[in-house]
Ligand SMILES: Nc1ncnc2c1ncn2[C@@H]1O[C@H](COP(=O)(O)OP(=O)(O)OP(=O)(O)O)[C@@H](O)[C@H]1O
Protein backbone atom coordinates (compact mmCIF):
# COMPACT_ATOMS: atom_id res chain seq x y z
CA UNK A 1 0.00 0.00 0.00
CA UNK A 2 1.27 3.45 -0.90
CA UNK A 3 1.82 5.84 1.98
CA UNK A 4 0.76 9.47 1.71
CA UNK A 5 3.40 12.12 2.21
CA UNK A 6 3.36 13.24 5.85
CA UNK A 7 2.70 16.84 4.84
CA UNK A 8 -0.71 15.92 3.53
CA UNK A 9 -1.65 14.14 6.72
CA UNK A 10 -0.52 16.70 9.26
CA UNK A 11 -2.52 19.81 10.00
CA UNK A 12 -0.77 23.06 9.06
CA UNK A 13 0.24 24.67 12.37
CA UNK A 14 -1.54 27.95 11.66
CA UNK A 15 -4.98 26.31 11.48
CA UNK A 16 -7.03 26.78 14.64
CA UNK A 17 -10.38 25.36 15.63
CA UNK A 18 -12.74 26.09 18.45
CA UNK A 19 -15.67 23.72 19.01
CA UNK A 20 -18.37 24.72 21.43
CA UNK A 21 -20.58 21.73 22.16
CA UNK A 22 -24.02 21.82 23.79
CA UNK A 23 -22.94 24.56 26.15
CA UNK A 24 -25.15 25.54 29.09
CA UNK A 25 -24.47 28.12 31.74
CA UNK A 26 -26.72 28.77 34.72
CA UNK A 27 -25.63 31.52 37.11
CA UNK A 28 -25.75 31.01 40.89
CA UNK A 29 -29.07 32.88 41.10
CA UNK A 30 -30.61 30.26 38.80
CA UNK A 31 -30.60 32.41 35.64
CA UNK A 32 -29.88 30.37 32.52
CA UNK A 33 -27.65 32.67 30.46
CA UNK A 34 -26.53 30.12 27.83
CA UNK A 35 -28.83 27.40 26.60
CA UNK A 36 -27.47 24.53 24.56
CA UNK A 37 -25.22 26.51 22.22
CA UNK A 38 -23.01 24.63 19.73
CA UNK A 39 -20.62 26.39 17.31
CA UNK A 40 -17.62 25.47 15.15
CA UNK A 41 -15.19 28.33 14.64
CA UNK A 42 -12.03 28.43 12.48
CA UNK A 43 -9.44 31.08 11.52
CA UNK A 44 -10.79 34.45 10.45
CA UNK A 45 -13.32 36.76 12.01
CA UNK A 46 -16.40 35.30 13.63
CA UNK A 47 -19.19 37.72 14.56
CA UNK A 48 -21.32 37.01 17.60
CA UNK A 49 -24.36 39.22 17.23
CA UNK A 50 -27.12 39.74 19.74
CA UNK A 51 -29.02 42.49 21.59
CA UNK A 52 -28.27 43.67 25.13
CA UNK A 53 -28.58 40.80 27.58
CA UNK A 54 -28.44 38.12 24.85
CA UNK A 55 -25.61 36.25 26.56
CA UNK A 56 -22.64 37.38 24.45
CA UNK A 57 -20.38 38.31 27.36
CA UNK A 58 -21.49 35.21 29.27
CA UNK A 59 -20.42 33.05 26.32
CA UNK A 60 -17.12 34.86 25.87
CA UNK A 61 -16.22 34.71 29.54
CA UNK A 62 -16.93 30.98 29.45
CA UNK A 63 -14.70 30.49 26.39
CA UNK A 64 -11.80 32.32 28.03
CA UNK A 65 -12.22 30.24 31.19
CA UNK A 66 -13.37 33.03 33.55
CA UNK A 67 -16.42 30.95 34.40
CA UNK A 68 -17.18 27.24 34.10
CA UNK A 69 -20.12 25.99 32.02
CA UNK A 70 -22.86 24.07 33.81
CA UNK A 71 -22.69 21.44 31.08
CA UNK A 72 -21.24 20.92 27.61
CA UNK A 73 -17.65 21.47 26.58
CA UNK A 74 -15.29 23.74 24.67
CA UNK A 75 -12.47 22.19 22.63
CA UNK A 76 -9.67 24.41 21.35
CA UNK A 77 -7.30 22.81 18.80
CA UNK A 78 -8.33 19.40 20.09
CA UNK A 79 -7.76 20.28 23.76
CA UNK A 80 -10.72 20.31 26.17
CA UNK A 81 -10.35 23.61 28.06
CA UNK A 82 -11.91 22.13 31.21
CA UNK A 83 -9.29 19.37 31.28
CA UNK A 84 -6.32 21.58 30.33
CA UNK A 85 -7.19 25.25 31.02
CA UNK A 86 -3.58 26.35 30.50
CA UNK A 87 -3.45 25.52 26.79
CA UNK A 88 -6.11 28.05 25.78
CA UNK A 89 -4.83 30.58 28.34
CA UNK A 90 -1.33 30.48 26.82
CA UNK A 91 -2.75 31.08 23.34
CA UNK A 92 -5.43 33.60 24.16
CA UNK A 93 -5.85 37.34 23.78
CA UNK A 94 -8.92 38.79 25.47
CA UNK A 95 -10.33 42.29 25.30
CA UNK A 96 -13.19 42.25 27.81
CA UNK A 97 -16.23 44.52 27.56
CA UNK A 98 -15.16 46.24 30.78
CA UNK A 99 -11.41 46.49 30.80
CA UNK A 100 -11.67 47.74 34.35
CA UNK A 101 -9.35 50.08 36.17
CA UNK A 102 -6.76 52.02 34.23
CA UNK A 103 -3.79 52.46 36.51
CA UNK A 104 -1.64 55.55 36.68
CA UNK A 105 1.28 54.00 34.83
CA UNK A 106 2.52 54.50 31.29
CA UNK A 107 1.26 52.47 28.34
CA UNK A 108 4.68 50.91 27.94
CA UNK A 109 4.97 49.91 31.59
CA UNK A 110 1.47 48.46 31.69
CA UNK A 111 2.18 46.35 28.59
CA UNK A 112 5.42 45.21 30.20
CA UNK A 113 3.51 44.19 33.31
CA UNK A 114 0.89 42.27 31.29
CA UNK A 115 3.62 40.62 29.17
CA UNK A 116 5.25 39.30 32.34
CA UNK A 117 1.86 37.99 33.55
CA UNK A 118 1.43 36.29 30.18
CA UNK A 119 4.73 34.49 30.75
CA UNK A 120 6.95 36.26 28.19
CA UNK A 121 10.12 35.71 30.21
CA UNK A 122 12.82 37.01 27.89
CA UNK A 123 13.21 40.78 28.40
CA UNK A 124 14.47 41.49 24.84
CA UNK A 125 11.55 39.57 23.40
CA UNK A 126 9.15 41.50 25.65
CA UNK A 127 10.64 44.81 24.57
CA UNK A 128 10.48 43.90 20.86
CA UNK A 129 6.87 42.77 21.10
CA UNK A 130 5.77 45.85 23.02
CA UNK A 131 7.47 48.25 20.60
CA UNK A 132 6.03 46.53 17.55
CA UNK A 133 2.51 46.34 19.06
CA UNK A 134 2.53 50.01 20.07
CA UNK A 135 3.45 50.73 16.45
CA UNK A 136 0.67 48.47 15.14
CA UNK A 137 -2.05 50.14 17.23
CA UNK A 138 -0.70 53.61 16.50
CA UNK A 139 0.24 54.43 20.08
CA UNK A 140 4.03 54.70 19.76
CA UNK A 141 3.95 58.45 20.35
CA UNK A 142 2.02 57.90 23.56
CA UNK A 143 4.11 55.07 25.01
CA UNK A 144 5.14 57.16 28.00
CA UNK A 145 1.70 58.61 28.66
CA UNK A 146 -0.34 57.26 31.54
CA UNK A 147 -3.12 54.99 30.32
CA UNK A 148 -5.80 56.62 32.49
CA UNK A 149 -5.40 59.83 30.45
CA UNK A 150 -6.18 58.02 27.16
CA UNK A 151 -9.35 58.73 25.15
CA UNK A 152 -11.88 55.91 24.57
CA UNK A 153 -10.39 55.06 21.17
CA UNK A 154 -6.84 55.03 22.52
CA UNK A 155 -7.93 52.78 25.40
CA UNK A 156 -9.49 50.32 22.96
CA UNK A 157 -6.35 50.30 20.82
CA UNK A 158 -4.31 49.78 23.97
CA UNK A 159 -6.71 46.92 24.77
CA UNK A 160 -5.92 45.32 21.42
CA UNK A 161 -2.17 45.70 22.02
CA UNK A 162 -2.41 43.90 25.37
CA UNK A 163 -4.60 41.19 23.80
CA UNK A 164 -1.98 40.60 21.09
CA UNK A 165 0.96 40.19 23.48
CA UNK A 166 2.36 36.68 23.25
CA UNK A 167 1.11 36.08 19.66
CA UNK A 168 -2.21 34.44 20.60
CA UNK A 169 -3.96 31.94 18.33
CA UNK A 170 -7.40 33.00 19.51
CA UNK A 171 -8.46 36.59 20.15
CA UNK A 172 -11.74 37.43 21.79
CA UNK A 173 -13.03 40.98 21.72
CA UNK A 174 -16.25 41.85 23.51
CA UNK A 175 -18.08 44.88 22.04
CA UNK A 176 -14.78 46.59 21.21
CA UNK A 177 -16.16 49.53 19.21
CA UNK A 178 -18.88 50.61 21.65
CA UNK A 179 -18.36 54.29 22.33
CA UNK A 180 -15.86 54.89 19.53
CA UNK A 181 -16.38 57.65 16.97
CA UNK A 182 -16.74 56.50 13.32
CA UNK A 183 -13.10 57.19 12.46
CA UNK A 184 -11.77 55.31 15.48
CA UNK A 185 -14.23 52.49 14.78
CA UNK A 186 -12.95 52.13 11.20
CA UNK A 187 -9.37 52.18 12.37
CA UNK A 188 -10.10 49.60 15.02
CA UNK A 189 -11.99 47.34 12.60
CA UNK A 190 -9.23 47.39 10.01
CA UNK A 191 -6.73 46.49 12.73
CA UNK A 192 -8.86 43.47 13.67
CA UNK A 193 -9.18 42.53 10.02
CA UNK A 194 -5.39 42.59 9.56
CA UNK A 195 -4.72 40.28 12.49
CA UNK A 196 -7.48 37.79 11.73
CA UNK A 197 -5.82 36.01 8.81
CA UNK A 198 -4.01 33.31 10.75
CA UNK A 199 -5.86 33.32 14.03
CA UNK A 200 -9.41 33.02 15.31
CA UNK A 201 -10.96 36.38 16.15
CA UNK A 202 -14.33 36.31 17.87
CA UNK A 203 -16.03 39.68 17.81
CA UNK A 204 -19.08 40.23 19.96
CA UNK A 205 -21.27 43.15 18.98
CA UNK A 206 -24.79 44.40 18.50
CA UNK A 207 -23.67 46.36 15.41
CA UNK A 208 -24.90 44.44 12.36
CA UNK A 209 -22.78 46.62 10.10
CA UNK A 210 -19.52 45.57 11.77
CA UNK A 211 -20.37 41.90 11.28
CA UNK A 212 -21.34 42.56 7.66
CA UNK A 213 -18.08 44.36 6.93
CA UNK A 214 -15.69 42.15 8.81
CA UNK A 215 -16.89 38.62 9.47
CA UNK A 216 -16.82 35.57 7.23
CA UNK A 217 -18.84 33.54 9.76
CA UNK A 218 -21.41 34.62 12.31
CA UNK A 219 -23.99 33.58 14.84
CA UNK A 220 -27.01 35.40 16.21
CA UNK A 221 -27.96 34.74 19.81
CA UNK A 222 -30.77 36.01 22.00
CA UNK A 223 -31.99 35.06 25.47
CA UNK A 224 -29.09 32.64 25.74
CA UNK A 225 -30.13 30.68 22.64
CA UNK A 226 -28.55 30.29 19.22
CA UNK A 227 -30.96 31.62 16.59
CA UNK A 228 -28.84 31.46 13.41
CA UNK A 229 -25.34 30.58 12.33
CA UNK A 230 -23.51 30.61 9.01
CA UNK A 231 -21.92 32.90 6.45
CA UNK A 232 -23.51 36.37 6.31
CA UNK A 233 -24.07 36.05 2.55
CA UNK A 234 -25.82 32.68 2.89
CA UNK A 235 -28.08 33.94 5.65
CA UNK A 236 -28.98 36.98 3.52
CA UNK A 237 -29.67 34.78 0.46
CA UNK A 238 -32.19 32.74 2.51
CA UNK A 239 -34.35 35.88 2.67
CA UNK A 240 -34.42 36.53 -1.09
CA UNK A 241 -37.92 37.58 -2.16
CA UNK A 242 -39.18 37.36 1.39
CA UNK A 243 -38.65 40.94 2.58
CA UNK A 244 -41.23 43.63 1.79
CA UNK A 245 -41.60 47.24 2.76
CA UNK A 246 -44.30 49.90 2.92
CA UNK A 247 -44.56 53.53 3.96
CA UNK A 248 -47.46 53.96 6.41
CA UNK A 249 -49.08 56.49 8.73
CA UNK A 250 -48.18 56.24 12.39
CA UNK A 251 -51.87 55.70 13.20
CA UNK A 252 -51.91 52.49 11.09
CA UNK A 253 -49.03 50.90 13.00
CA UNK A 254 -51.17 48.81 15.37
CA UNK A 255 -53.22 47.49 12.46
CA UNK A 256 -50.11 46.40 10.53
CA UNK A 257 -48.55 44.83 13.63
CA UNK A 258 -51.65 42.71 14.16
CA UNK A 259 -51.91 41.69 10.48
CA UNK A 260 -48.28 41.16 9.38
CA UNK A 261 -45.03 39.77 10.78
CA UNK A 262 -43.30 43.14 11.08
CA UNK A 263 -39.56 42.73 11.51
CA UNK A 264 -38.66 46.42 11.73
CA UNK A 265 -40.04 49.91 11.58
CA UNK A 266 -37.86 52.80 10.59
CA UNK A 267 -38.07 56.53 10.01
CA UNK A 268 -36.47 57.50 6.70
CA UNK A 269 -36.55 61.25 6.03
CA UNK A 270 -39.45 61.52 8.48
CA UNK A 271 -41.50 58.85 6.62
CA UNK A 272 -42.38 55.74 8.62
CA UNK A 273 -41.54 52.49 6.82
CA UNK A 274 -42.39 49.03 8.02
CA UNK A 275 -40.60 45.92 6.83
CA UNK A 276 -42.22 42.53 6.87
CA UNK A 277 -41.18 38.92 6.28
CA UNK A 278 -43.50 36.92 4.04
CA UNK A 279 -43.19 34.10 1.48
CA UNK A 280 -45.83 35.86 -0.68
CA UNK A 281 -45.94 39.52 -1.66
CA UNK A 282 -48.32 41.32 0.72
CA UNK A 283 -50.73 43.70 -1.02
CA UNK A 284 -49.32 47.24 -1.57
CA UNK A 285 -45.86 46.34 -0.27
CA UNK A 286 -42.73 46.70 -2.40
CA UNK A 287 -39.96 44.09 -2.57
CA UNK A 288 -36.72 44.91 -0.77
CA UNK A 289 -33.28 43.40 -1.34
CA UNK A 290 -32.49 41.54 1.88
CA UNK A 291 -29.71 42.88 4.09
CA UNK A 292 -27.99 41.46 7.15
CA UNK A 293 -30.17 43.82 9.23
CA UNK A 294 -33.21 41.89 7.97
CA UNK A 295 -31.60 38.57 8.92
CA UNK A 296 -30.95 39.95 12.39
CA UNK A 297 -34.38 41.49 12.98
CA UNK A 298 -36.14 38.48 11.47
CA UNK A 299 -34.26 36.10 13.81
CA UNK A 300 -35.13 38.25 16.81
CA UNK A 301 -38.86 38.15 16.00
CA UNK A 302 -38.87 34.35 15.86
CA UNK A 303 -40.61 32.75 18.84
CA UNK A 304 -38.05 31.02 21.08
N1 LIG B 1 -23.05 37.00 37.23
C1 LIG B 1 -24.32 36.96 36.81
N2 LIG B 1 -25.31 36.47 37.60
C2 LIG B 1 -26.59 36.41 37.19
N3 LIG B 1 -27.01 36.83 35.96
C3 LIG B 1 -26.09 37.34 35.15
C4 LIG B 1 -24.71 37.45 35.52
N4 LIG B 1 -24.03 37.98 34.47
C5 LIG B 1 -24.95 38.21 33.50
N5 LIG B 1 -26.17 37.82 33.90
C6 LIG B 1 -27.42 37.88 33.11
O1 LIG B 1 -27.24 37.08 31.96
C7 LIG B 1 -27.86 37.68 30.83
C8 LIG B 1 -26.86 37.82 29.72
O2 LIG B 1 -25.89 38.78 30.11
P1 LIG B 1 -24.62 39.09 29.20
O3 LIG B 1 -23.82 40.11 29.92
O4 LIG B 1 -23.97 37.82 28.84
O5 LIG B 1 -25.34 39.73 27.91
P2 LIG B 1 -24.69 40.49 26.66
O6 LIG B 1 -25.22 39.86 25.43
O7 LIG B 1 -23.21 40.54 26.81
O8 LIG B 1 -25.32 41.96 26.80
P3 LIG B 1 -24.68 43.41 26.46
O9 LIG B 1 -24.85 43.62 24.98
O10 LIG B 1 -25.54 44.35 27.25
O11 LIG B 1 -23.25 43.42 26.89
C9 LIG B 1 -28.44 39.01 31.31
O12 LIG B 1 -29.82 38.81 31.57
C10 LIG B 1 -27.68 39.29 32.58
O13 LIG B 1 -28.47 40.03 33.50
Ligand SMILES: [Mg+2]
Pocket residue numbers: 056057058097174175
Ligand atom coordinates in the same frame (compact mmCIF):
# COMPACT_ATOMS: atom_id res chain seq x y z
MG1 LIG C 1 -21.85 42.03 26.94
